[in-house]
Amino acid sequence: MSSKARPFRLPSPLLGLYGLLVAGLPLAGLAYALLGSVGLAGPLAAGFTGRYWQALGADSGLPYAALFSGWVALASLGISTGLALLLVLRAQPTLRRWPLPGLLYVPLLLPALVVGFYLFQFLSRAGWLARISFRLGLISRLEAFPELVQDGAGIGIILAHVLLTFPFLTLLFLAIYRESRLDDYRQLTLTLGANAGQFRRRVAVPVLLRRAAPTLLLSFIATLGAYDIPLLLGRPYPQMLSVYIATRLxxxxxxxxxxxxxxxxxxxxGLLGLISVLLRLTRRVRVE
Amino acid sequence: MRSRLLAFLLILLFGLPFGLLGLLAVGEGWRFPAALPPVYSLNVFRSLLAADNDLLAGLGRSLLLAGTVAVAATAGGFVLARAIARSRRAARLEAASYLPYALPPVLLAVLIQPFIIRLHLSGSVGGVLLGLLLVALPFATLLLGSFWSGQTTEYEHLARTLGCTPRQALRQVLLPLAWPRLRTALVQTFLLSWFDFGLTNVLSVGKVRTLTVQVFTYVGEANAPLAAVASLLLVLPPAVLLLVNKSALLRKP
Known part of the structure; x- marks a missing residue:
């Protein structure tokens, strides 16, 4: 075949190289971490040992970090989903009015690190909200202001994730609402004698949540592995998973x-297991 | 009335970060319990114009890094997505593409760090670039994967039947058809790299001082004015991208 007639085609070795890069390197990293955990790799490798795996039962750091991350991810996603559903189902006409459609995109401009810095300056004990409270006479001294960042329950971390996630979920639910023609279903259910509350509870919420399930799970996984926000707004103990691992390394x-x-x-x-569930879920939603 | 209140609350919620960051950037000697800065100054912004300004250098470094990642990942993703679509192992390669993109960037950085050290890339721009491409390339490949459908192939065959060379088919048929997706991939991979802190910080060992790394450093030094200016600079390019193309910010692979 002449070069003129040959179609634009990628040589297969490059595809192999791509596989090696995207799968090979992370898997090699995983293998290295596994070997490192049994004393077969790393700067102090001195032969096979199972003591780090055995010590896992006695060390509460990792399970506690996993539990804390799970709590933060669940709370952030739960509040964000609730807020987004509330806005889409109760205030849609307002959301369509200027300047709100554009305004909902604003948090997408904010890097997580900037949101962390902003909330630290806003909610800390010497932050802007505390200063305003002091000026208004709501608190008489610095310590009287509640601990909202670097707190044990992760309130600051949760608020930061809610600020970043709920506008995105609102835009997503609005798009699903339109694509699924939920307005038509609303008319239909009202004609059949249901009230607006029943439509929201029995039709709209299940449709929105079902179609948004892969994105919701993805948001959960992303929050579970979050690093920038907990690094700024979290405490040395308990730490979220990524911060815990990076700090120890x-x-x-x-x-x-x-x-x-x-x-x-x-x-x-663990995260790869969750991603495989996500892929299966995405395929099922696509089929439906 | 209720809708006006809601609109006001949302404007306040989303406008407040910019207001507070602006005050922190121009306020001098602003300490508890003052609700507003006692003195305002544009000194921090003026110093940005100095030739040896660290922030400006960080901005340039971040722009260069994110721009390179965006162009390389989008171009690579376009070619690779086509190859994967026509490969017999398409499903496996697609699943593999999710691997680096699925892990949190900082965890990925921690996992690949031993190899980056062995390649003598630790603490270098090359190491950070490789790490960012490891996330951005599969992301772009997955995003552009749906472009290579049967219909696209038919268009390409039609162009070839009508006498186009492969290069002409690519430049005059395929690239214009793919442009909306390519634009989205460019925007999203740029932002992926622009927003990154964890991966860059771990792989560069703090030596490649991008804007996000600088924000973190200034926060650590309790230098709120400079951290605020760096934060505002970080928001600038995404704001321009939002004005140019809103939909490009939302699409997911």
């Missing part, structure tokens, strides 16, 4: 490395 004590590799390996495997 960056310590000067090299003897900490195998346990950090173990934590990285377990978290990565």
């Amino acid at each position: 960056q310590r000067f004590d090299l003897r900490e490395l195998p346990a950090a590799y173990l934590a990285g390996f377990l978290v990565a495997v």
